Amino acid sequence: MNRTQLSQLAVFAAVAAHRSFRAAGKELSIAPSAVSHAVSSLEESLGVRLLARTTRSVLPTEEGQALLQRLAPALEEIDIALEDTLATRGRPAGTLRITAPRFASDLLMAPRLGDFLNTYPDITLEIANEDGFSDIVKDGYDAGIRLEESIEGDMIAVKVSPDIRTVIAGSPAYFERNPKPQHPRDLVHHRCIKRRFTDGSLYRWEFEKDGRELIVAIDGPLIVIEDRLAVLAAVNGAGLAYLFDIRVQQELADGKLIRVLEDWCPPYPGFCIYYPSRRQMRPALRAFIDFFKYTGP
Structure with a gap:
């Protein structure tokens, strides 16, 4: 394999x-035509x-997918080697893809x-917003x-x-028109703001x-996809919303929202960054x- 082929594989x-x-060209700083x-x-x-x-998409063929499965670890090792070299100079670098x-x-x-x-000017972050659970290894x-x-x-x-x-x-305003629920079963008598995931399912x-x-x-x-709309709708009296406390701390503190059924909502572990246990830790990560x-x- 010559140097040109290595570049083409990347x-x-x-x-x-x-x-x-176009997106690949942007990442690599070359023109889409190149x-x-x-x-x-x-x-x-x-x-x-x-x-x-x-005209709408570019997808690997069966042969392309097979090549990718063998190619990805090798390219990752190259990236890690380059990043480790920079890291020895105190400069974690490279592109991080986070979902x-x-x-x-x-x-x-x-x-x-x-x-x-x-703090880390040599790191580029690419953040993908997805509600569903992603196979981070398969999805890159x-x-x-x-x-x-x-x-x-x-x-x-x-954590x-x-x-x-x-x-x-x-x-x-909503509770001026409706009694506060005393038990979760009382919610069947209330206007509740439902949330739909991108896969089509409704949040339970x-x-x-x-x-x-x-x-x-x-x-x-009302059915929404993004929680931001659920918050705004609840604040404006559209109904009851089911949200995480860290999302509405300010609205609760300002009195724009009133919390109910608090004794039915115990704490549980929050959000974590997760990554494969078998993958070598990149300095940027x-x-x-x-x-x-x-x-x-």
């Missing part, structure tokens, strides 16, 4: 990861089609991203952020938030008290984890 891997020539030429030249030299191209729910990005990362990137992420209880046992998890509690809350309203778990089938005229890990009680 371009191919970037296109496959981003599913886009990306396309590199992939075409690689396909021609190998005599096999590696990417299936349509996290949008509101976790908003609340846990966004307020500190400027400080992190100023370095790490993910999810609730601790949803992380697979073969992953290493590091990035304190323990959290769910909150059932409505506005003062789960409760626990004295070791007893209860799931309530709620109903209401170590820097990211050390910066964002939760250090409170």
